[in-house]
Amino acid sequence: MKRRDENHLIKLAFGEAELSPADEPLDRESALKLDLYRQMRQDLLDARDAVPPDQLSPERLRESILRSGLKKERRTLWTWALAPSLALLVALIALNREHPEANVVASSFEAADEAFQAVAPPVVETAPAPKESNVAAPVAPKVAPKPTPNRSKRVRPSPKALLASRADQPLAPAAAMADIMETSRSGMDSTALDSPETASPPTVVLIESTADQATGMNIATEVRPAANVVIGS
Amino acid sequence: MIGARTLEGLARTAHDSDSDEALVLRARDGEYSAFETLFHRHRALVYRFAYQMVQRRDDAEDITQEAFVRAYQNLGRYRDEAKFTTWLLRIVTNLCTDRTRMHQRRTGLETREAAGGLTWMTVGDTDDPVQNLEQDQRRAALKAALNALPAHHRTAVVLRDIEEREYDEIAAIFGCSIGGAKLRVLRGRRALRDRIAPLLGEVQP
Incomplete structure (x- = not known):
């Protein structure tokens, strides 16, 4: 029997279709199936009443409602925002791993920093003498730890490796080193560079007593400190 | 006035x-x-x-x-x-579906039990077991066969043929179109017949 015919029989048996003259007379197989479905429908209707009595009570329901409490506020907004945020974060990390050249600018500062640290001699700090003692005891010089600039955790070539790679090249002149220091100073932590060991000496402004012809103000001259200059009278 | x-x-x-x-x-x-x-x-x-x-x-x-x-x-x-x-009824349907999923193992056991029940009733000494089935036995068989149906078929048959709900209401409970609800009921009835037919003497193809 075709499925379409069987569906029609089901609808006939469950009262959802009328038996048309074209359907009659039904063959034996169809008639048997129709009887089967009619019997099934009657059994289903009878099953409706075959339900044991319940023991539900309003008190039981009230207790259950009180126990479970009112429903909490749904936090769908941030829940839905969490998934895209995580996906974006993962995508950014993956992108960062695929394109490490995105840090080219930062790397130039770090190279200058590495060069500076490689060339700069270690700073020797002398411990102060004890106050009670009049005799200055010999104190072993202590090597102070190098200031650690605020850097990322990325793997960089060590200063020794950098020196080894540049062994065949002459060291940069002082002027070039000063430029590198100035450049790296802007990208590094100020606290690390302002320490007495690493900070560049401040310039001195000399204010003269003579007035300028154009502005009428005292003339000021900016000079670099030197050992052979005496400031003041 | x-x-x-x-x-x-x-x-x-x-x-x-x-x-x-x-x-x-x-x-x-x-x-x-x-x-x-x-x-x-x-x-x-x-x-x-x-x-x-x-x-x-x-x-x-x-x-x-x-x-x-x-x-x-x-x-x-x-x-x-x-x-x-x-x-x-939509809430109840969801709860019943959840309960069915939670008790998959138990449902499987009941399915096997139902299958055994059907065998016992069809492989009897009498030539025509349908004539010898009492009304309560037939109800028990229907209950077992209904319980062996998948949850979505069972829900459709119960809603339509036991609770006599209209198709638009069934569609609202299922969250589908009226045509979809009719299709689900039809498939559920056919699946029920496949399980209950041996009880009523129909020879399976």
Whole structure:
């Protein structure tokens, strides 16, 4: 029997279709199936009443409602925002791993920093003498730890490796080193560079007593400190 | 004339105040007795439907109670587009489906048990077992066969052929179109027939 015919029989048996003259007379197989479905429908209707009595009570329901409490506020907004945020974060990390050249600018500062640290001699700090003692005891010089600039955790070539790679090249002149220091100073932590060991000496402004012809103000001259200059009278 | 109009309005008001929607509004405003009225009115329907789905009295009671608890907690989300009973039966359907998933193993055992029951009834000493089946035996067989159906088929058959719900309501409960609901019922009936046919003497192809 075709499925379409069987569906029609089901609808006939469950009262959802009328038996048309074209359907009659039904063959034996169809008639048997129709009887089967009619019997099934009657059994289903009878099953409706075959339900044991319940023991539900309003008190039981009230207790259950009180126990479970009112429903909490749904936090769908941030829940839905969490998934895209995580996906974006993962995508950014993956992108960062695929394109490490995105840090080219930062790397130039770090190279200058590495060069500076490689060339700069270690700073020797002398411990102060004890106050009670009049005799200055010999104190072993202590090597102070190098200031650690605020850097990322990325793997960089060590200063020794950098020196080894540049062994065949002459060291940069002082002027070039000063430029590198100035450049790296802007990208590094100020606290690390302002320490007495690493900070560049401040310039001195000399204010003269003579007035300028154009502005009428005292003339000021900016000079670099030197050992052979005496400031003041 | 005015008196008749007033009486008609009062009757309508009384009828409206007694409707499910009005009771829901009152319960939403904090009047718990209105929700208890809803419970008394629909508990038999919910329990009967749950029992037909899970075939166990204690499970059906638990589901009924849980359905009303969820209904109370979610009264603010109920919209008047659907009937209250439709909304309630949708909650019960979800609970029954969850329960069925939780008790997969038990359902499997019952399925095997039902299959054994059918064999016992069809492989008898008599030539025509259908004639010898008593009415209660046939009901028990139908119960077992219904319990062996997948949850979506069982839900469709119970809603339509036991609870006699209209197709638009079944569609609202399932969250599908009316045509989809008709198709589900049709497939459920056919699946039930496949399981129950040996009981009634039909030779399977």
